[in-house]
Amino acid sequence: MTYNPPIPQILLAMQTADRFAATQSGDLSPEDVQAILSEAGRFASERIAPLNPVGDRTPSTLDESGKVTTPPGWRETYQAWCEAGWNSLTGPTEYCGQGLPISLAVACTEFWNSSAMAFALCPLLTAGAIEAIYEHASQELKDRYLPKLVSGEWTGTMNLTEPQAGSDLSNLRCKAKRTGDGSYRITGNKIFITYGDHDCSPNIVHLVLARLEDAPAGTRGISLFLVPKILPDGSHNDLRCLSLEHKLGIRGSPTCAMAYGDNGGARGWLIGEENRGLNCMFTMMNNARLLVGTQGVALAERATQAAFAYARERVQGSAPGRDGTTSPIIHHPDVRRMLLEMRTRTAAARMLCMATASALDSSVNAQTEKERHRAYARASILTPLAKAYSTDIAVEVTSTAIQVHGGMGYVEETGVAQYYRDARILPIYEGTNGIQAIDLVTRKLLLGGGETLSQILESCRRTLSAFESCLPAMQAVADTEDLAKMLCDAPGGSLSLAVAVPFQRALANVVAGAHLAEAAALARGGALETEAAVNARFFIAVELVSAVAAAKASLSGADATGSDGLE
């Protein structure tokens, strides 16, 4: 199945996000943006997309010498991709990055991940490492590592998880010891390390969370270290890949169990201050959450394209009003309902990711300090919505794509089954969607004394009330405000935590619905205008209203989750 980069839809999402936030996310001309997207889309569909089934059928392997080999074609394509400058798109300009806005990175990230998510994961992690190093590392470390990370010659990883410490990092056991020469010795095991070893680059820069011997217990005793695979003197550091996971999806990407310090300790250098490692990690995680949300958009888009193509071609039965002649299944009302659900959920997720990106860009580019602060607070609320909504719907939309294909969807050769398997990691990694919801209701809603949320809901209400026939939607906004108020009054209580996920989905629907309404007003010209109007109409009437009703119902049944009958 060919992949068609949805450039008009992405441009509309960018334009909507900027208009909605009343800011400008960057100083590129529309022509520049269009040109970059065209080139990126071409590279993605022509060069990366063919790798996707290859990686699924020929996963990365680990040989006896401890060397990881990526699937056929991956190394060459990765290098060509870096040479074309795609890795350095948003990198800092002082390290030869192009310093382009995050909105543009999000657009391109969608292309790479629609084409082959297991392949595109590697630079996604490098981007996180660049950010953490740039924000928190010493000048010396920056100068030594950033140029090659920005160009993509070297890649980066995040080493958080240990067998006993997944969502809860307070429990980390990996150890760090001062050596006296400014470096540290790291020992311990990490699991689920994406691209922990591979053959696409000669060096890998591991960012590793570990605990100093004299560190306080819990999350306040965790430090972040830069631990390169190859040391500055060219020797191999004391670290290795122990094994690769056998996963449901993203099989092309090597998910490594890593051992540090089998022979006395891997050499590492501190990033930021001792015991403040989580702060540095969160810098990179926020951005990574947005990019994982974008992976959700990417898979949903790809699956939607596959379902539309199949529904146009597959002839079964006679649709109503077709006089008994057989029809392509796209004429059958229930198939149309599925396709519309897929398309609008994908568009909604893209709006949320682009809104977050635009707010992040504004938090850097806006003219006044106050505007920058407001934009950052806005991005903070939008990030869990973008991550959780986009990844939840990726699972749903890829599942519906299988349903549209019928039996053919269950056969691996068709390709949609891979999207379904790949998608299932998204609600889990970079903070499970339950963790996103806890972050939302216990921290983000309270930002600025609740002011940021009020502003977001207020602008949603304004936009939705300008949209045709949106009475149930206005009621849904009011219900969402009531729910938010209730949650803000008891942020950490069992009841609010039990409804956090359905509330997160409801709020995401309200924000996305408002963006789709705005997009329908902005879209001009032929197919895109019709599509935007239909999307907004269906999404607001069906999706938004249902999601808010589900959150309300969830609250009224939340007491049952507290019962003893569960244990």
Place this chain on the structure above:
Amino acid sequence: MTYNPPIPQILLAMQTADRFAATQSGDLSPEDVQAILSEAGRFASERIAPLNPVGDRTPSTLDESGKVTTPPGWRETYQAWCEAGWNSLTGPTEYCGQGLPISLAVACTEFWNSSAMAFALCPLLTAGAIEAIYEHASQELKDRYLPKLVSGEWTGTMNLTEPQAGSDLSNLRCKAKRTGDGSYRITGNKIFITYGDHDCSPNIVHLVLARLEDAPAGTRGISLFLVPKILPDGSHNDLRCLSLEHKLGIRGSPTCAMAYGDNGGARGWLIGEENRGLNCMFTMMNNARLLVGTQGVALAERATQAAFAYARERVQGSAPGRDGTTSPIIHHPDVRRMLLEMRTRTAAARMLCMATASALDSSVNAQTEKERHRAYARASILTPLAKAYSTDIAVEVTSTAIQVHGGMGYVEETGVAQYYRDARILPIYEGTNGIQAIDLVTRKLLLGGGETLSQILESCRRTLSAFESCLPAMQAVADTEDLAKMLCDAPGGSLSLAVAVPFQRALANVVAGAHLAEAAALARGGALETEAAVNARFFIAVELVSAVAAAKASLSGADATGSDGLE
């Protein structure tokens, strides 16, 4: 992960179904039922469950001679299972079947499929073949084939699908030719034939849909033939397995592309009348739909057990009210919400399947002709609900099971990823869930001039109104009645077809909600009583209310599915 047969929950579902329908589904004593379930549960958990990962990792193979080999251990276990008498449970007594009620078959079917769905598929198809032959074949065919099909010595298949004819059978091309000796010659290809060839039994009885040369076009020109792999004279019939599908799940079960008549035509015998093959097929499909629904219950139950076990054991973070000490994740409110959703959806699906089974049993056993008719009409409405709801929630519940496991759920070794992959076929085969919904809104709702549906809704209303604090539920029943009325007024229109699936889900929730309320009233004693009360409370307040709200919203946005913007 050990499988624990949920015998108390199944007994409660049986009791509820009988009470709800005011009938008695069979004349077995409670002690007999308990004894049979205990034995079946033991065989399932001890003998069948160990096969499940084996089949997934070592799928059936086809060798160059055209022979299919099932995974290690399957043949021996299948034979032991037949010898223990499990295949003949519901078979007709005149062919050495035990003639036990369908309710009991549904209970046992849950056990077999919770243990290893790919394994349990084979007898599920044999049961369909037995039914079609028993109802429609000549005495000679019955006497020749039923004894060995009932004992399980031989197995059966259904051959419907061809590449160009999936949901729409009017388009079938497989041909049949009269020979003059009362038999026919069959030629053509079939795809997606479950257990089309295998090594568990010496003979396989294929039921094949084909078209006589002089048959009218469309579905009125299709006949059903019995085509054995081995002919009565001991020679091999002219049929073979061409290839096996490479599937997302149920990998242990061989899904065959079959060729009939490479050498002049496979010998077959007519079942029922010429050109009336679809009637015979529908006999077996209705029952098969209930059993596929039961497969959904089975996978949901297995995944729920795995999630509870993991949540009790995995320690992460500190739950509210636990004074900052770390907790098993079952103490976290959002995890509890997921677990409760999984458990109640599974219980609801079981109620629907058992209600259908009980109605089918009553349609045979009830005292008066009128009662039998009413029970049959009731089963007709309940069948699409049981099939569609149970299989949809199987996909959702197995997905949530992965979420509860976090990263460990994405690793194949944990086992829940297999349930997720296996479950995805269920909303597709035996009539997609969209087809179930079309059947529901264009035919089933209209049964008896709408009288059957009215009676069902009336008894739901009665039961729910007796349940504590069910005001929103009563509103939901009223909304469902309004929706049903609207659908009955325009049964084949685009609008009603576009909301058929959400309506089907809403109606399933209302019926299941009423059964769970009844079960809460019936359950006596300790853990089961608490569980039934919590299930009913949560399901009615959250699930039922949300599903009906979604169906209503779906109606208000249904016009968008008709727009040109989709093509």
